[in-house]
Amino acid sequence: MKISVDISYYPLKEEYKAPIKNFIKALEENDKITVKTNRMSTQVFGPFDETMEVVTKCIKDAFELPESIFILKIINMDRE
Numbered sequence: 001m002k003i004s005v006d007i008s009y010y011p012l013k014e015e016y017k018a019p020i021k022n023f024i025k026a027l028e029e030n031d032k033i034t035v036k037t038n039r040m041s042t043q044v045f046g047p048f049d050e051t052m053e054v055v056t057k058c059i060k061d062a063f064e065l066p067e068s069i070f071i072l073k074i075i076n077m078d079r080e
């Protein structure tokens with residue numbers, strides 16, 4: 001099953017751009033998924049297991065920063 005994940009990431013600190021860019025870069029390093037960005041969120045597309053594994057790992061790594069918020073929308077179809 002293919003899925004689409006819409007991710008909004010809000011690092012609650014004054015310097016917020018670098019953590020967002022690092023998060024997106026970490027997602028893009030995996031060739032099992034497709035990553036697209038826009039001004040409001042990042043979209044990730046791919047097979048369910050691989051996509052969720054990559055997204056979960058990248059979120060866990062980003063949580064090393066205190067006070068980070070993620071909002072996810074997960075759709076059970078490929079909206080690419």
